[in-house]
Amino acid sequence: MTTLDQIPGLGATSVADLGRLGIKTPFDLLEHYPSRYEDFSSRRLIADAQSGEVVTVAGVITSIKARPITGRKLTLIEGVITDATGSLNVIWFNQKFLLKTLQPGTRVLLSGAVEWQKRGLQMKSPAYEIQRSGESTHTGRIVPIYPLIGSLTQKRLRTAVKFVLGHPSMDWLPDEVRRREGLIDLPTALRQIHFPDNLDATEVAKKRLQFDELFLYELAHLRSREDLKKLKAPVIVEAIDEVKKFVESLPFDLTGAQRKAAWQIIQDMARSEPMNRLLEGDVGSGKTLVAAMAALNAVASGHQTAILAPTEILAEQHYRTLSRLLDVRAGRCARPGQGDHAGSPVLLTRSHGKDRLDDIANGTVKIIVGTHALLEDKVAFHKLGLVVVDEQHRFGVKQRQAMTTKSGEDIVPHLLSMTATPIPRTLALTLYGDLDISVLDEMPKGRKMIRTKLVRHDGSDAVFEEVRRELDAGRQAFFVCPLIDVSDEIEAKSVIELAESLKKGPLKEYKLAVLHGQMKSEEKQKIMQAFCDGKIDALVSTTVIEVGVDVPNATVMFVEGAERFGLAQLHQLRGRVGRSDLPSFCYLRPSGFVPEATYARLRALVECQNGFELAERDLALRGPGDVYGTVQSGFPGFKLADLFDAPMIARARNSASDLLRKDAGLVEHPEVLARLGEYVRRIHFE
Numbered sequence: 001m002t003t004l005d006q007i008p009g010l011g012a013t014s015v016a017d018l019g020r021l022g023i024k025t026p027f028d029l030l031e032h033y034p035s036r037y038e039d040f041s042s043r044r045l046i047a048d049a050q051s052g053e054v055v056t057v058a059g060v061i062t063s064i065k066a067r068p069i070t071g072r073k074l075t076l077i078e079g080v081i082t083d084a085t086g087s088l089n090v091i092w093f094n095q096k097f098l099l100k101t102l103q104p105g106t107r108v109l110l111s112g113a114v115e116w117q118k119r120g121l122q123m124k125s126p127a128y129e130i131q132r133s134g135e136s137t138h139t140g141r142i143v144p145i146y147p148l149i150g151s152l153t154q155k156r157l158r159t160a161v162k163f164v165l166g167h168p169s170m171d172w173l174p175d176e177v178r179r180r181e182g183l184i185d186l187p188t189a190l191r192q193i194h195f196p197d198n199l200d201a202t203e204v205a206k207k208r209l210q211f212d213e214l215f216l217y218e219l220a221h222l223r224s225r226e227d228l229k230k231l232k233a234p235v236i237v238e239a240i241d242e243v244k245k246f247v248e249s250l251p252f253d254l255t256g257a258q259r260k261a262a263w264q265i266i267q268d269m270a271r272s273e274p275m276n277r278l279l280e281g282d283v284g285s286g287k288t289l290v291a292a293m294a295a296l297n298a299v300a301s302g303h304q305t306a307i308l309a310p311t312e313i314l315a316e317q318h319y320r321t322l323s324r325l326l327d328v329r330a331g332r333c334a335r336p337g338q339g340d341h342a343g344s345p346v347l348l349t350r351s352h353g354k355d356r357l358d359d360i361a362n363g364t365v366k367i368i369v370g371t372h373a374l375l376e377d378k379v380a381f382h383k384l385g386l387v388v389v390d391e392q393h394r395f396g397v398k399q400r401q402a403m404t405t406k407s408g409e410d411i412v413p414h415l416l417s418m419t420a421t422p423i424p425r426t427l428a429l430t431l432y433g434d435l436d437i438s439v440l441d442e443m444p445k446g447r448k449m450i451r452t453k454l455v456r457h458d459g460s461d462a463v464f465e466e467v468r469r470e471l472d473a474g475r476q477a478f479f480v481c482p483l484i485d486v487s488d489e490i491e492a493k494s495v496i497e498l499a500e501s502l503k504k505g506p507l508k509e510y511k512l513a514v515l516h517g518q519m520k521s522e523e524k525q526k527i528m529q530a531f532c533d534g535k536i537d538a539l540v541s542t543t544v545i546e547v548g549v550d551v552p553n554a555t556v557m558f559v560e561g562a563e564r565f566g567l568a569q570l571h572q573l574r575g576r577v578g579r580s581d582l583p584s585f586c587y588l589r590p591s592g593f594v595p596e597a598t599y600a601r602l603r604a605l606v607e608c609q610n611g612f613e614l615a616e617r618d619l620a621l622r623g624p625g626d627v628y629g630t631v632q633s634g635f636p637g638f639k640l641a642d643l644f645d646a647p648m649i650a651r652a653r654n655s656a657s658d659l660l661r662k663d664a665g666l667v668e669h670p671e672v673l674a675r676l677g678e679y680v681r682r683i684h685f686e
């Protein structure tokens with residue numbers, strides 16, 4: 001079985017929807033892990049079922065009928081299930097098709113909560129499954145709950161996953177490594193993560209799958225590092241004077257950390273060994289400015305700099321920031337033959353035409369800002385000396401080479417990666433090596449604490465009073481909608497709804513605009529521009545603004561449905577304000593009633609302003625039932641792995657380097673090589 005459409009029950013629409021989740025092969029499907037489980041494993045005879053329990057009963061449907069509820073758009077489906085010991089009433093809402101599926105006489109399994117009602121014990125909206133020989137899939141066991149999209153349903157996914165699990169599969173991890181690490185084999189791990197025998201088994205399975213992710217990451221990284229050693233980068237002479245003049249032209253002083261980082265980068269670029277430096281700094285620490293200094297240094301000797309952002313909005317934003325910072329310097333950077341405005345950045349998006357490509361290819365422009373569009377074949381550079389990637393953890397040797405094919409065979413540009421993700425020391429060491437990390441551990445002077453408040457869902461009047469006070473003072477606000485689904489349509493709907501309710505209610509007199517994934521990119525850019533120019537008071541959006549957006553005049557961040565976000569992500573969102581010396585505010589409002597424990601988790605944000613500390617707290621607060629580890633870290637290929645599990649990272653690294661020491665080309669380990677190839681392709685490591 002090699003393709004998804006060979007799986008029974010998956011039609012073209014399902015296959016397309018899976019594709020949107022990045023699932024292209026049956027094996028990918030096995031890596032679509034459940035986000036949680038429902039425990040339906042407690043089976044009961046009907047006579048033994050107790051109120052307040054979640055149980056599974058097996059029996060025959062003895063009656064089923066529909067009853068409309070007057071005055072409400074509801075249809076109640078009332079059924080009775082009977083086994084040898086008794087009968088139980090069952091109700092469902094609005095699922096008329098059940099009249100057909102569960103006709104009297106059908107043998108079924110029902111899983112759900114049992115409660116006392118006026119007419120006796122009752123099961124409300126249980127999961128159901130027709131009894132067949134063999135083990136059950138949707139009831140009577142611990143059942144996986146998957147992230148969904150489009151036409152996909154839990155049942156369809158479970159059935160598909162189970163079908164794939166039924167096919168023989170291989171373990172690619174060398175036995176020696178597996179035994180030394182005390183890990184279970186891969187087929188067992190995959191089976192137990194999807195259809196666990198018990199919750200402890202998921203933990204054991206998770207260990208194996210986490211190790212795989214880290215081991216593959218380390219292998220890919222070590223190999224790409226070896227490749228990099230064989231290459232050379234242009235020697236870029238230090239342009240200390242240029243950079244100094246630029247710094248003097250700034251309206252503020254550099255932080256000590258910025259000064260040090262810039263100096264390290266400039267020295268790296270003066271060597272022929274390709275730079276591979278990570279610039280790590282919490283949101284608002286001023287990474288872009290450091291990138292600007294690095295770019296200026298490269299441009300001073302006639303080299304190009306390419307700056308890659310993960311989204312068009314961010315590319316646009318970097319472009320604007322850099323233009324503002326560097327334009328005044330353009331004349332001074334230009335050298336004879338470089339064109340008039342060699343130092344001014346240009347933006348390259350997919351919509352730009354040939355003229356701009358020509359300017360890039362002949363070296364008329366020196367600083368090019370864009371998205372992954374910059375990696376396309378048709379973009380040719382002229383003396384590309386530096387690549388800066390923002391918030392991307394997936395830029396490898398092959399990508400560097402791809403960008404320079406025109407300028408020389410084995411000359412690659414220097415690489416500076418920037419991130420606000422707090423990468424733990426152990427991981428940073430393997431990723432970048434000890435000397436290649438610059439940390440901006442110092443905030444620009446004058447920054448105030450962002451006052452963070454938890455808002456009870458029903459008590460937000462006073463809060464809107466505060467928001468209006470800010471807007472009246474000429475400041476601006478972000479409103480972020482809850483994370484609902486991976487689907488753009490539904491997200492767009494929630495953005496529009498929130499905007500409407502604000503327009504009708506508390507923000508009647510203000511200029512609002514919306515921003516979401518369904519809008520065209522020009523439209524998005526227009527809105528962002530208008531917001532930057534202060535023509536919009538409040539921007540209602542999805543998390544498209546999560547990383548990097550820099551509008552210092554915005555002082556209010558209001559997150560709706562805050563309980564649905566991870567702490568790290570909320571911290572990123574909060575980092576969109578507090579970017580000047582103005583006092584700023586962050587409001588976190590849950591989407592409805594939430595348990596006290598949820599407030600407790602959100603309270604960490606009230607108490608703590610440091611991204612690193614928050615990431616650690618987040619992890620400590622996560623329970624054993626939470627399957628996902630570091631999805632929000634933005635690390636590709638890490639679905640389960642825990643970035644803070646220092647011992648496991650170290651072990652994965654040692655095992656990987658051990659294996660490569662013995663068998664650098666992995667010729668004796670073709671299964672590992674094949675798995676690695678797949679992995680690297682999937683995460684665009686190279």
Ligand code: ADP
Pocket residue numbers: 252253254255258281282283284285286287288289420444445548550552579
């Ligand atoms: P991030 O690290 O989140 O990318 P930015 O580079 O976007 O941060 O910088 C945040 C804001 O702080 C920007 O408006 C930038 O102009 C400003 N800034 C950067 N460095 C300093 C500094 N040393 N002093 C004052 N403001 C600064």
Ligand code: MG
Pocket residue numbers: 287288547548
């Ligand atoms: Mg930034």
